[in-house]
Amino acid sequence: MAKTVALTGNAACAQAMRQINPDVVAAYPITPQTTIVEEFATFVANGKVNTEFINVESEHSAMSACVGASAAGARVMTTTSSQGLALMWEILYIASSLRLPIVMHNVNRTLSGPINIHCDHSDSMGARDAGWIQLFCENAQEAYDTTIQAIRIAENKNVHLPVMILYDGFIISHAITRLELLEDEDVKKFVGDYKPEKYLLDIENPVAVGSFDGLHGFYFEHKKVQNEVIERSKDVIVKVGNEYGKLSGRSYGLFEEYKLDDAEVGIVVLGSTAGTAKLVVDQMRDNNKKVGLLKLRSFRPFPAKELFDSLKKLKALAVLDRSSSTGSFGGPLFGEIRSAFYDGKNSPKIIGYIYGLGGRDVSLNDIEKVCNDLSDIVKTGKIKKEIDYLGVRE
Amino acid sequence: MKWDIKNIKNWKYNQHLEGALIPEAGNAEYYKTGGWRTERPVIDKEKCTNCLFCWIFCPDTSVIVEDAKIKEFDYDHCKGCGVCAVECPKSAISMIDENEFKKQENT
Numbered sequence: 001m002a003k004t005v006a007l008t009g010n011a012a013c014a015q016a017m018r019q020i021n022p023d024v025v026a027a028y029p030i031t032p033q034t035t036i037v038e039e040f041a042t043f044v045a046n047g048k049v050n051t052e053f054i055n056v057e058s059e060h061s062a063m064s065a066c067v068g069a070s071a072a073g074a075r076v077m078t079t080t081s082s083q084g085l086a087l088m089w090e091i092l093y094i095a096s097s098l099r100l101p102i103v104m105h106n107v108n109r110t111l112s113g114p115i116n117i118h119c120d121h122s123d124s125m126g127a128r129d130a131g132w133i134q135l136f137c138e139n140a141q142e143a144y145d146t147t148i149q150a151i152r153i154a155e156n157k158n159v160h161l162p163v164m165i166l167y168d169g170f171i172i173s174h175a176i177t178r179l180e181l182l183e184d185e186d187v188k189k190f191v192g193d194y195k196p197e198k199y200l201l202d203i204e205n206p207v208a209v210g211s212f213d214g215l216h217g218f219y220f221e222h223k224k225v226q227n228e229v230i231e232r233s234k235d236v237i238v239k240v241g242n243e244y245g246k247l248s249g250r251s252y253g254l255f256e257e258y259k260l261d262d263a264e265v266g267i268v269v270l271g272s273t274a275g276t277a278k279l280v281v282d283q284m285r286d287n288n289k290k291v292g293l294l295k296l297r298s299f300r301p302f303p304a305k306e307l308f309d310s311l312k313k314l315k316a317l318a319v320l321d322r323s324s325s326t327g328s329f330g331g332p333l334f335g336e337i338r339s340a341f342y343d344g345k346n347s348p349k350i351i352g353y354i355y356g357l358g359g360r361d362v363s364l365n366d367i368e369k370v371c372n373d374l375s376d377i378v379k380t381g382k383i384k385k386e387i388d389y390l391g392v393r394e
Numbered sequence: 395m396k397w398d399i400k401n402i403k404n405w406k407y408n409q410h411l412e413g414a415l416i417p418e419a420g421n422a423e424y425y426k427t428g429g430w431r432t433e434r435p436v437i438d439k440e441k442c443t444n445c446l447f448c449w450i451f452c453p454d455t456s457v458i459v460e461d462a463k464i465k466e467f468d469y470d471h472c473k474g475c476g477v478c479a480v481e482c483p484k485s486a487i488s489m490i491d492e493n494e495f496k497k498q499e500n501t
Contacts, residue, residue, distance in 0.1 A: 160413070198417070209416075211414060221407035221408075221410055225410070
């Protein structure tokens with residue numbers, strides 16, 4: 001039986017980690033992720049888990065310790081935010097290229113500067129090319145559920161890739177909401193035992209990990225494999241999401257479609273803004289405006305074809321980016337969605353908005369403005385501004 | 395070597411092991427680094443007292459010892475760093491220019 005509780009997003013994720021009971025956690029505290037580590041350290045201290053908890057001096061060391069432990073054959077988790085993720089940078093690529101199924105929360109916080117501790121997606125967007133699976137969550141329930149699924153996705157024999165679980169700093173991490181926790185036994189059964197195939201502590205079958213590849217040069221070949229594997233992981237993400245649905249009543253896929261079936265115009269968002277946007281969609285629907293929403297869950301792998309199929313019937317589409325890829329043509333999500341539509345016939349007009357940077361609140365009015373802009377585009381057939389800002393003081 | 399990599403340069407991208415793993419350990423010795431050397435250590439066994447300082451200090455385990463005595467240098471792996479020559483308390487090791495050595499060897 002599931003248990004209904006009131007928890008912050010961080011506390012919910014700490015509970016998921018307790019239920020998973022990983023072999024090793026190496027983590028360093030940083031706002032707004034700190035309370036996950038704090039709470040999990042309490043579980044370790046009180047003997048609620050068997051985890052070897054490694055106190056490290058930095059996030060660079062945290063991820064390095066995770067790589068070592070995972071290569072040794074352990075089930076490994078960690079958590080970070082913002083500058084912490086930035087400090088892990090070089091090791092993120094090592095983890096994915098060694099195909100280590102490390103699972104990490106990144107509680108989304110902007111990257112300085114100016115120094116700012118609030119939410120946007122610039123931290124994880126910076127790591128979008130690091131070869132990790134990246135799953136965005138709308139609320140604490142999704143963050144909890146995705147943590148449990150991430151273990152199965154990462155360790156699937158057709159995947160073997162690290163997974164980053166992303167949820168919005170403070171908005172999700174620190175707000176207390178109602179959610180359901182699964183029974184400890186059900187989580188234990190769902191994640192199962194970790195049985196690595198080749199690992200350093202298997203002394204009967206010794207292996208060398210992380211060897212130098214520079215003179216013969218097989219780097220290119222390994223990158224092609226990584227691209228194929230992460231593409232393949234789409235099926236696994238959906239399969240695990242469905243299986244989790246049977247257990248919990250909450251199924252997950254690559255994205256969630258909200259009132260898109262008969263929609264004329266649509267919005268694509270990541271993370272907690274989907275909650276605000278759903279409310280606006282409902283209000284628009286009350287006024288007979290055919291607005292729909294697509295909440296993208298899997299940013300990596302990026303489901304370009306699936307998104308195209310889901311959104312191709314729209315007349316106009318707005319892509320909301322909570323990060324600014326400075327110097328590029330629009331935000332990262334905008335660029336990739338527009339690229340997915342390049343070969344489509346009768347594709348919707350696509351516009352991009354940068355919003356919510358450094359924790360700037362996104363209001364119902366902001367989303368309404370987006371819907372009205374989209375209606376104007378449908379009426380006039382013209383785009384006034386391809387890339388615009390929401391909520392910046394102009 | 396247990397791992398057959400004779401044809402590795404022609405392997406297709408999906409023939410390599412997952413995560414660039416090598417299915418055996420302790421194989422660094424197959425990778426010969428002696429070609430990096432510009433100077434080679436040469437030992438004068440008359441002066442050598444077999445204190446084994448060179449063996450302790452060598453970062454590439456290229457000083458071969460047998461029965462607690464210096465036998466020879468492993469020139470397949472010695473990079474010619476010269477630490478042994480500096481640390482030798484009896485100055486029994488000299489660093490010889492590799493080209494000079496080869497010229498002498500040829501004549």
